[in-house]
Amino acid sequence: SQQGEEDPQALSIQEGENATMNCSYKTSINNLQWYRQNSGRGLVHLILIRSNEREKHSGRLRVTLDTSKKSSSLLITASRAADTASYFCATNGYGKLTFGQGTILTVHP
Amino acid sequence: DAGVTQSPTHLIKTRGQQVTLRCSPKSGHDTVSWYQQALGQGPQFIFQYYEEEERQRGNFPDRFSGHQFPNYSSELNVNALLLGDSALYLCASSLARDAYEQYFGPGTRLTVT
Numbered sequence: 001s002q003q004g005e006e007d008p009q010a011l012s013i014q015e016g017e018n019a020t021m022n023c024s025y026k027t028s029i030n031n032l033q034w035y036r037q038n039s040g041r042g043l044v045h046l047i048l049i050r051s052n053e054r055e056k057h058s059g060r061l062r063v064t065l066d067t068s069k070k071s072s073s074l075l076i077t078a079s080r081a082a083d084t085a086s087y088f089c090a091t092n093g094y095g096k097l098t099f100g101q102g103t104i105l106t107v108h109p
Numbered sequence: 110d111a112g113v114t115q116s117p118t119h120l121i122k123t124r125g126q127q128v129t130l131r132c133s134p135k136s137g138h139d140t141v142s143w144y145q146q147a148l149g150q151g152p153q154f155i156f157q158y159y160e161e162e163e164r165q166r167g168n169f170p171d172r173f174s175g176h177q178f179p180n181y182s183s184e185l186n187v188n189a190l191l192l193g194d195s196a197l198y199l200c201a202s203s204l205a206r207d208a209y210e211q212y213f214g215p216g217t218r219l220t221v222t
Contacts, residue, residue: 031209040197042113042215043152088151092209095140096165097201099151 006089006103014108019076021103023089024069030092032065034074037086037102046074046087079107111136113202113214121220122190130185130217134202140164141183142211143175144199152199158183159205187219195221 007022025032031050035043049056049065049072056063062075076083084107090097114133122128134141140159144152154167158177177183181202187194197218201211 033209035213040146040148040216040218042199043201043213045210045212048209090151094165095142095157095203095205095209095211096154096167097142097144097152097211098154101149101151 006087006100008103009101010104010106012106012108013079015079015081017079017107019079019083019105019107021074021087021105023072023074023100025072025089025091025100026070027091029067032063032072033090033092033097034061034063034072035088035090035099037088039085043088076105079105081107081109083107113200113212115198115200115214115217117217118215119218119220121222123222124190124192126190127186127188128190128219130187130198130200130219131182132185132200132202132214133182134200135212138202138204138212139181140203140205141177141181142201142203143183143185144201145169146197146199146216148196155185190221192221195219 033048034046037043047058060077065072086102088099088102090099116131142157143155146152156166157164161177172188174186197216199216200214203211
């Protein structure tokens with residue numbers, strides 16, 4: 001079964017807008033990661049947040065983690081058409097990644 | 110510095126046949142994990158190899174087997190293919206001491222007819 005569940009399943013926005021995706025998980029974690037996947041190809045690692053962190057930034061990405069609610073969010077600011085992709089959260093169990101079903105983000109130029 | 114490579118890119122097989130997929134890890138990495146991604150789903154963990162041994166295994170039948178070679182490259186074998194095995198197969202490499210950081214290859218698209 002999937003550990004992380006993303007919400008929404010699909011998101012459509014205009015270029016320049018912000019995109020927020022949410023992820024919920026079921027068990028205790030050491031860290032949570034976000035990945036991007038373009039057109040059904042390989043996954044690209046975006047950001048990792050550890051269980052003792054509440055917020056992390058990387059460029060236009062901002063990730064939050066609430067371990068009490070077992071949830072995380074990924075914010076992409078000032079989105080671009082090139083951000084169009086599927087985004088997955090994944091929890092890590094000693095090297096075994098457990099993914100959610102992903103959010104399909106479409107950014108219209 | 111070469112990233113993770115996989116071959117072949119695409120593959121079409123018939124039900125009942127056997128298939129072998131190959132993965133070369135990122136330079137310096139010693140651990141290889143395999144994932145299956147069905148259309149519209151997130152990747153699911155198949156198994157992980159380190160020091161030429163299977164270290165972890167997901168909920169996949171014995172028809173799925175693997176191997177890791179001394180140069181850390183790996184193979185995924187699937188026997189008695191079923192239509193449901195059609196998926197994107199992803200390989201990820203990492204360092205055993207830092208298994209949190211996994212680098213994915215472009216995947217092999219397997220179609221079973």
